[in-house]
Amino acid sequence: MNEFPGVQVGHYISRTYGALPLKVYSENDADVFSFVKIEDRPGVSSVLSLSDWDAFIVVGFGYSLVRLVEQWGAYQPDFLKADFGGHLLRADFASDYENHCMDTTQAVRLLHRLREMTSKPIYLVPAPLPAEWAAKRDGAKFDAWRAIHEAGDEAHAVAAYERQLRRLPGRRIKPIKQPQATISGTIWTRSEYALGQPNDAADDSFFARGDFYHMNKSFGEIALREIMNVVQADFDVSEFPEKTGSL
Incomplete structure (x- = not known):
């Protein structure tokens, strides 16, 4: 990402072996996407706050x-x-x-x-x-x-x-x-x-x-x-x- 200084990217990758659903929050809403399967391991987030990006x-x-x-x-x-x-x-x-x-x-x-x-x-x-x-x-x-x-x-x-x-x-x-x-x-x-x-x-x-x-x-x-x-x-x-x- 050296071509784009100052840009931060977060990854939420759905895996066939993923165990955690993706949880998404906004200021006034929330939802759980069960078909987005996030790997359950340290350092991998399954929570996405829309206000952060x-x-x-x-x-x-x-x-x-x-x-x-x-x-x-x-x-x-x-x-x-x-x-x-x-x-x-x-x-x-x-x-x-x-x-x-x-x-x-x-x-x-x-x-x-x-x-x-x-x-x-x-x-x-x-x-x-x-x-x-x-x-x-x-x-x-x-x-x-x-x-x-x-x-x-x-x-x-x-x-x-x-x-x-x-x-x-x-x-x-x-x-x-x-x-x-x-x-x-x-x-x-x-x-x-x-x-x-x-x-x-x-x-x-x-x-x-x-x-x-x-x-x-x-x-x-x-x-x-x-x-x-x-x-x-x-x-x-x-x-x-x-x-x-x-x-």
């Missing part, structure tokens, strides 16, 4: 292109060339369905409640786009991605996803998109940024497990810099007048 950034929590495409397995827009095996929906019904799919993510539930509790700036960083090798790999886990790629439906997928991101500012949530330097084509993360590497032959590797959605440290450094640049720029132009240098 100037801005809030929600990262991931199921908000992703992966979520949208997975739901097409049940109901898909009728204009897609690929066949995901789901029922076909007319474009207008498909939009309503996609809205529902994204509005029921943990991310949107958390964002909605935080917005009720504070007027301070809130950002969403969606989960990364799938690693590009998912488009060419065999197996049921990759069928949808291979179908999108082979049918040339990438443009339809990114358009549907971008439409969801454009809905967020109306809720006073600012999305921070994945840095362009990490993207291949329109909907893929460049393979060098994936934890799963095709040349990793180990039985327990991320690639062997078919993990195309977790990214590596190099990706994280680029993404963090983008997040900080966006937030800092907003504060610098006085979009948010009360600023004390903490996120």
Whole structure:
């Protein structure tokens, strides 16, 4: 964080093995988020006081292109060339369905409640786009991605996803998109940024497990810099007048 002197950052990381729910307080409200599972160990806080911070950034929590495409397995827009095996929906019904799919993510539930509790700036960083090798790999886990790629439906997928991101500012949530330097084509993360590497032959590797959605440290450094640049720029132009240098 040397590039951003004076900025303090607090992390509240949800773990699959976490035992404590996240407790959030504001001056006039409080809530418990049981789906945010904080690790129970010394030095890790599960209590967030909104008055202590100037801005809030929600990262991931199921908000992703992966979520949208997975739901097409049940109901898909009728204009897609690929066949995901789901029922076909007319474009207008498909939009309503996609809205529902994204509005029921943990991310949107958390964002909605935080917005009720504070007027301070809130950002969403969606989960990364799938690693590009998912488009060419065999197996049921990759069928949808291979179908999108082979049918040339990438443009339809990114358009549907971008439409969801454009809905967020109306809720006073600012999305921070994945840095362009990490993207291949329109909907893929460049393979060098994936934890799963095709040349990793180990039985327990991320690639062997078919993990195309977790990214590596190099990706994280680029993404963090983008997040900080966006937030800092907003504060610098006085979009948010009360600023004390903490996120």
